[in-house]
Amino acid sequence: MRVPAFELVVPSSLSEAAQFLKTNQSRARLLAGGTDLVVRMKQRTALPEFVINLKNISGLTGTKRLPKEGMSIGPLTRLTDIAASLDINEDYPELAKAARSVGSSQLRNVGTIGGNLCLETKCYYFDQSSSWWTASDKCRKRGGERCYIVPSSTRGCFALCSGDTVPALIAYGANIRLTAPEGERVIPLEDFYTGKGIGHLDLRAGEILSEICIPPPDGVRAAFFKYSPRNTIDFAMVSLAVSVRREPAEVRIVVGGVASAPERCIDAESLLARSTGPENADEIARTAADKLRIISWVRGPVSYKKQMVQILVRDAVNRLQE
C-alpha cells in the first residue's frame, strides 16, 4: 500500500511547528511515531497536504523527575522507552504496564506516548482501506451521512477512543501542556477528550501536545488491566485503570476503549472511597459496570463488555485492597 504524496515540513522549534499548524490547520498533520498517521494515510482517512515532522524539535523526548511536581514526559518518548524506563517503573508502574500492552514490540519501538494520547478514534468501519469503502456509502467520519455502528442515529459518530496509556495516565492524575503560537495552557488529561467520535480532542487552532506531567506518586496505588479480542496487536475491548491516593484522598476508576472518550465510573469511585475492606469489591464492580455508558458493539457485544468491566474492576479493587 502506498502513502499518498505530501509535502514534508521539518520545523526546528515548537513555536515554528505551532505557527505552521495554525496557518495550515485543515491541510496539515503532525507526525510523531507515525504508527497511526501512516496507516490512516494509506487508508485515505488522513490526506494531509503537509506533514509536520516533530522529531527535529529538541526537548520533546524523554522523561524527567522533577523535585516537587512529579514526572515530566516528552510526548515524543517512544512507548518502548516508557515501558522500560526505570523511573516510570518505580514511580508509575501501571503506566509502564499500559505502555507494554500497546500493539506489538515493533509498534512500540516507533509509536510514541503523545501519539497514543492523540490516537484517532476508530470503529470496524472507519478503520478500513479506501478500496473496502468503494463498496458502500461513506460513514460520517469519512465524510458521508451514515453511521454503521448505530444505524438509527441521525448525527454523531460512535468510534472508540482506544489509547491504552490514557486510562493509566488519568488514574495517576496526569495533566498535559498544549502549546499554541500565542501561548500555552495546561489541562487535566481527562478534559482533553470531548466524547465525540469526530473531533475527539479538545485542540484549538495551532495547538500541539508538548508535555505530559504526572503528579508525585506519593501515597498512590494503581492497577491497570487491558482486555482485547486477541492478546496482542488488537486495540482494547476494555482497558481499565484504578487508583487510590491517600493525600489528598482521591479514588479514580477509568475505563478506556468503550466510548469515544475515556469514562470515569463516578458512582463506583465513591463506593470505593468509602470502602473499608475487600468484601465490597463485588458491589463496586457491579456499580461500575451498571452505570457505565458503553455505546458501541465494536470489538465485542455490549453485554460482554459490561461483564468484562465488572470482572476487571473487581480484580483491580481486590488487588488494591490486598
Added chain:
Amino acid sequence: MDIEFTVNRKKERLTVQPADTLLHLLREQLLLTGTKEGCGTGQCGACTVLLDGRAVNACLVLAADLEGKEVWTIEGLADGENLHPLQQAFIDHYALQCGFCTPGMIMEALALLRQNPKPTQEEIKESIKGNICRCTGYTRIVEAIQAVAEKGGSL
C-alpha cells in the same frame, strides 16, 4: 529529497519521495526483496527489519525518518554461503512452511536475542507477538529461537 542511510553495513544514498516507506525503498529501489509486505498496516510483522537496532515495521517508517539511520534486513544476516544461526535453526527445527513470515520472524528474534541473550519461552512468545504466521504455527518457531539462545555465541 536525498537521504543517506546504512543498509546491512553499506551506505546508501537515495533520491526519495517523503511518502516512500522504508519497505518500498528496500524492495523497489535497493531490490532487497527478502523483506515482505503483508498487511501494510503494522499488524502482521512480515516487514520487520532492524532500525538502529530496534525491530520495526518497515511498512510504517517514512523515508523522511531515515536520514543517518542504520537498517538491517534479512539479506544482511548470512555470511556468504554460511547461514546465520537463526536462519539455520529455522531450517533445522522445521520452523517454516511458506516462508512469508520468516524474514520478519527472524529479524524480530534477532532484536530479542541481542537485547536478551537468554530469554525464557514466555519472553520469546512475548517478543514475536507482533509477527503473524499462518501456516507453520508458532511452536516450532519458538523452539528454533530457543535453540539459538541455548547455543549462545554472538549474533
